[in-house]
Amino acid sequence: MQLISTQKSKMDDGQSPIDPDATLQLEAWLPYRLFRISARVADVLNAFYGPRFGLSRSAWRTMAIIANRPGVSAKEICQAGGLDQFAVSRAVKQLVELGFAQRQTGRSDRRYAAIELSETGWAAFSEISGLAERLETELVHAVSQEELDVLNGILAKLDDASAGILARGWRGVREAPEAQEPKSEA
Amino acid sequence: MQLISTQKSKMDDGQSPIDPDATLQLEAWLPYRLFRISARVADVLNAFYGPRFGLSRSAWRTMAIIANRPGVSAKEICQAGGLDQFAVSRAVKQLVELGFAQRQTGRSDRRYAAIELSETGWAAFSEISGLAERLETELVHAVSQEELDVLNGILAKLDDASAGILARGWRGVREAPEAQEPKSEA
DNA sequence: GCTAATTAATTGCATAATGCAAGCGTATCC
DNA sequence: GGATACGCTTGCATTATGCAATTAATTAGC
Numbered sequence: 001m002q003l004i005s006t007q008k009s010k011m012d013d014g015q016s017p018i019d020p021d022a023t024l025q026l027e028a029w030l031p032y033r034l035f036r037i038s039a040r041v042a043d044v045l046n047a048f049y050g051p052r053f054g055l056s057r058s059a060w061r062t063m064a065i066i067a068n069r070p071g072v073s074a075k076e077i078c079q080a081g082g083l084d085q086f087a088v089s090r091a092v093k094q095l096v097e098l099g100f101a102q103r104q105t106g107r108s109d110r111r112y113a114a115i116e117l118s119e120t121g122w123a124a125f126s127e128i129s130g131l132a133e134r135l136e137t138e139l140v141h142a143v144s145q146e147e148l149d150v151l152n153g154i155l156a157k158l159d160d161a162s163a164g165i166l167a168r169g170w171r172g173v174r175e176a177p178e179a180q181e182p183k184s185e186a
Numbered sequence: 187m188q189l190i191s192t193q194k195s196k197m198d199d200g201q202s203p204i205d206p207d208a209t210l211q212l213e214a215w216l217p218y219r220l221f222r223i224s225a226r227v228a229d230v231l232n233a234f235y236g237p238r239f240g241l242s243r244s245a246w247r248t249m250a251i252i253a254n255r256p257g258v259s260a261k262e263i264c265q266a267g268g269l270d271q272f273a274v275s276r277a278v279k280q281l282v283e284l285g286f287a288q289r290q291t292g293r294s295d296r297r298y299a300a301i302e303l304s305e306t307g308w309a310a311f312s313e314i315s316g317l318a319e320r321l322e323t324e325l326v327h328a329v330s331q332e333e334l335d336v337l338n339g340i341l342a343k344l345d346d347a348s349a350g351i352l353a354r355g356w357r358g359v360r361e362a363p364e365a366q367e368p369k370s371e372a
Numbered sequence: 373g374c375t376a377a378t379t380a381a382t383t384g385c386a387t388a389a390t391g392c393a394a395g396c397g398t399a400t401c402c
Numbered sequence: 403g404g405a406t407a408c409g410c411t412t413g414c415a416t417t418a419t420g421c422a423a424t425t426a427a428t429t430a431g432c
Contacts, residue, residue, distance in 0.1 A: 024250065026251060031228055067209060110428085112380065158325060161327070173230075174320060244389090297398045380426085381424100381427105385420105394413085399407085
């Protein structure tokens with residue numbers, strides 16, 4: 001119950017009048033900063049494909065995964081998209097009902113259903129992904145090419161690290177060291 | 187489960203990607219990469235405070251905002267947290283019911299309710315934020331201090347850019363700048 | 373070949389989250 | 403005072419999510 005104050009607290013931009021304690025600043029918390037950016041863009045994209053095609057978020061994600069690897073099974077979609085089997089099953093169902101995807105029972109193993117996009121599915125996908133790419137372009141225009149290169153490397157590392165964190169769960173997080181200086185280690 | 191619209195024209199197997207060049211790769215899409223990292227960390231944190239304190243995601247977010255600026259009104263929480271007024275209202279309600287926060291009708295304007303954490307609220311918050319900081323530390327350990335500095339600058343820019351994108355909506359996205367760049371290969 | 377165990381996928385149902393209209397109380401303006 | 407705008411809450415319908423139970427196909431044991 002004791003407050004372990006952060007010492008990294010980066011200088012406040014001077015907008016908050018009072019700073020009660022040097023506790024966690026939500027807006028400075030890296031995962032939250034990443035979340036905000038992605039959520040805003042995802043919201044905008046969702047505002048397009050939702051009304052336009054009647055797709056839910058997980059249906060769109062599933063569609064994108066199918067588009068990337070035609071013939072995937074539901075199981076593979078789970079792993080690739082970080083979705084659970086139920087979400088995928090329902091998303092595929094929705095896509096099929098909307099006429100965007102087709103299920104074909106696997107040839108060798110008939111438990112697997114090979115899923116792929118229909119013609120209209122491809123049309124919808126390319127419309128949505130066109131917007132998605134323009135959104136990304138607009139985002140990326142805010143930084144230099146140099147920064148972007150660095151960012152790519154950083155995100156790759158953070159992605160690995162986050163996978164490790166998720167795999168170990170909160171019990172697996174190292175016990176609080178008072179010093180949390182991200183010493184550069186290459 | 188009934189297919190309403192089937193393409194009658196051609197029994198296409200849907201196997202043909204329109205243009206491999208223009209196909210969005212979900213896993214390379216910047217917003218998705220940001221999302222994955224943040225979602226994993228948020229999931230781990232949620233797995234802690236959910237069972238431990240009975241907090242929902244928006245209740246935790248709200249709590250963190252209150253902790254950062256004691257005495258905020260619900261309206262301010264909306265803006266700070268990207269939550270809508272209903273979510274905030276319910277989150278505050280939950281926090282109050284759990285004994286983590288208190289409402290005090292504003293002195294000057296009694297429409298505003300000044301919200302602040304109770305003692306147990308502070309205790310819960312510091313426990314959760316402790317974990318949150320350790321998670322961030324673990325994440326950040328994956329990159330060097332130099333990269334982290336660059337990342338901070340980049341994220342600030344991307345945050346601004348994403349705010350602009352959100353404000354303009356999908357209709358405000360510039361028309362295809364490079365959406366279809368025919369790489370003459372054939 | 374027949375049964376049991378496994379695996380992929382789906383479905384039903386309870387619970388939680390979300391969106392929106394309407395409402396209540398307060399303040400402001402005329 | 404009355405009209406209007408604002409902050410916030412509530413009720414209700416819709417949607418999403420979590421989990422048990424089920425179906426169907428395959429594999430393993432005998």
